[in-house]
Amino acid sequence: MPELPEVETVRAGLEEHVVGHEIANVIVHRHRAIRLQEGGERELQGLLQGRTIAGAHRRGKYLWMTLTHEGECEDYALVVHLGMSGQLLIKEADPSSHTHLRVEFQLQSGRNLWFVDQRLFGYVAALPLTPDPYASGYIPAMMTHIGPDLLEEICAGETKHRAAVNRKIRKSNRGIKAILLDQEFVSGIGNIYADEALWRVGMHYARPASRLRAAQVEELLGAATDVLHEALEAGGTSFDELYVDVSGEQGYFERSLAAYGREGDPCERCGRIIVRETYQNRSSYRCPKCQRKPTRG
DNA sequence: ATGCCTACCTGGGAGC
DNA sequence: TGCTCCCAGGTAGGCA
Numbered sequence: 030m031p032e033l034p035e036v037e038t039v040r041a042g043l044e045e046h047v048v049g050h051e052i053a054n055v056i057v058h059r060h061r062a063i064r065l066q067e068g069g070e071r072e073l074q075g076l077l078q079g080r081t082i083a084g085a086h087r088r089g090k091y092l093w094m095t096l097t098h099e100g101e102c103e104d105y106a107l108v109v110h111l112g113m114s115g116q117l118l119i120k121e122a123d124p125s126s127h128t129h130l131r132v133e134f135q136l137q138s139g140r141n142l143w144f145v146d147q148r149l150f151g152y153v154a155a156l157p158l159t160p161d162p163y164a165s166g167y168i169p170a171m172m173t174h175i176g177p178d179l180l181e182e183i184c185a186g187e188t189k190h191r192a193a194v195n196r197k198i199r200k201s202n203r204g205i206k207a208i209l210l211d212q213e214f215v216s217g218i219g220n221i222y223a224d225e226a227l228w229r230v231g232m233h234y235a236r237p238a239s240r241l242r243a244a245q246v247e248e249l250l251g252a253a254t255d256v257l258h259e260a261l262e263a264g265g266t267s268f269d270e271l272y273v274d275v276s277g278e279q280g281y282f283e284r285s286l287a288a289y290g291r292e293g294d295p296c297e298r299c300g301r302i303i304v305r306e307t308y309q310n311r312s313s314y315r316c317p318k319c320q321r322k323p324t325r326g
Numbered sequence: 327a328t329g330c331c332t333a334c335c336t337g338g339g340a341g342c
Numbered sequence: 343t344g345c346t347c348c349c350a351g352g353t354a355g356g357c358a
Binding site: 030031032090110111112113114148150151210212219220310311312 | 349350351352353
Binding site for chain 2: 061112113114129146147148149150201202203207309310
């Protein structure tokens with residue numbers, strides 16, 4: 030499942046392989062994949078064809094490519110969300126098809142950029158840009174509610190923003206994992222890295238955020254940052270010249286995960302057996318000893 | 327406002 | 343062999 034590290038790997042691949050290229054043609058194979066484009070395929074084509082991809086950007090799990098037309102910057106961008114099974118693949122000219130090919134961007138250079146997505150939770154769309162509420166520059170207007178991610182400078186160390194996020198978290202009565210997964214607080218964390226971060230600090234997923242001390246929240250955010258960094262380093266080495274690969278499978282099985290998917294395995298820290306439980310309709314993995322259930326009162 | 331729940335999707339695997 | 347059911351989960355939107 031693409032979380033921040035996987036999406037960042039894709040972004041870097043886009044920067045290397047498609048930035049500077051002009052979009053010649055856009056072919057939509059599955060309408061659902063462009064559902065955010067109100068005017069449909071025609072509108073997407075009209076906004077993209079003849080434009081040059083000028084930059085590849087990311088915040089959390091959201092990707093967007095800025096565009097230029099005859100040297101002028103467009104006030105919209107090509108937004109991509111990979112959902113849970115999305116991939117962007119770079120193919121040389123005249124490739125054979127793919128079962129889950131949803132949108133095809135044919136570049137003037139002869140190269141093709143493919144949006145492939147089995148489960149269709151992902152999407153692509155050309156959407157307006159707006160000033161970034163958190164930093165300089167512009168972001169897609171549809172993602173102004175998304176908080177900066179832990180790898181952004183604004184979140185690093187003892188910034189004002191980091192302190193504000195810490196306070197905001199402790200004002201909520203929700204379970205701490207729900208907050209980690211909520212992209213409005215800090216973006217980029219999904220089910221896998223949330224479980225890993227919680228395991229690292231020995232915290233139960235249902236601990237009410239309002240009952241945590243600032244230092245505990247800080248420790249958790251630090252652990253999450255470490256996990257993201259480590260995964261990025263592990264995943265960032267594995268894509269070749271032609272493919273911007275975000276096969277979640279490949280990625281996360283290679284990574285050393287201490288909690289996620291480890292049901293029945295002994296905890297690396299204490300030896301107790303990792304359990305899988307349902308929390309808010311999602312699987313959560315934890316060590317029953319290191320991550321004790323919160324007590325009432 | 328806050329927080330929780332469900333729908334959206336598809337294919338792989340288990341169970342029968 | 344082939345059917346049915348369950349599961350994965352990011353996010354939007356609906357509801358209490």
